[in-house]
Amino acid sequence: MGYVLKLRQQVGHQPLVVVGAAVLATNAVGEIALVKRIDNHCWGLPAGSTEPGETTEATAQRELREETGLTVTDVQLVQVFSGPAMHYQYPNGDVIDSVTILYRGMVTGGTLVTTTDETAGAAFFALDQLPQPLTPLTAYMLSRLQA
Template identity: 45%
Template sequence: MSNYIMDLRSIVGNRPLLQVGASVIVEDYKGRILLQKRSDNHCWGYSGGSVELDEKVEDTAKRELYEETGLTANSLELFGIFSGKDTHYVYPNGDEVSNVDIVYICKDYSGKLKMQEDEVEQLKFFAIEEIPKEISPPLKIALNKWVDGKIKKQ
């Protein structure tokens, strides 16, 4: 969790916060998606995290991808911005957020997979038909849009 969000949490406790995040859907050369099993809710999702004060959103996306997976994004393509009731979430610790998630696609990356052990339980590439059902709730809308786009191209 970012320092900015942690600082706010020390003041407001678990009350709802508007949280701006930057996320990355990584696709490999086979068209598979990289997902990580989160250690906070034990659900699968793509890499991402909170934007720090004065940080560029693209820099957040690249930073979070590297921290969580060990991969460096060589280029990013804006996929979409997701917000509203479908991205509202209460974490297992009781922290409540209304997310604005700015999601990028990354097909051009380098590095070797290395998970961030305090946030990630597992990293794995999945074909569309293999994507687990246990998706982190605030990420479902974006992930479903990605899947729908891939199916339409087939």
């Protein structure tokens, strides 16, 4: 059980400030990997919360591997996102104010896995042909990159 899930046992659905990472994992033709989440049925960047003692770079790489089966060996910082637009309530009622560090990396290995215990799909998409709906946090982060 992860750090945030353990906290949830203590605080219930109360808002938590959660630090995490997401990754723009690109393939050889510049498409990005997205996953379709089971909890809200939306497409989003591979992402998750940072565990104690873990760097956010390692979080980005771990979440990509867990959610897609893919690996990136060199991630580069893109931007840090926080504030009111990063407030989110999960379908189960859990509330977070996310501080998400977004990285970019070229896929260097692995085999795309389309389903996991958290995802109902995974695929590569061109930035001008993204699937809908996107998770609110992914939509916000991608919109800020194109602004």
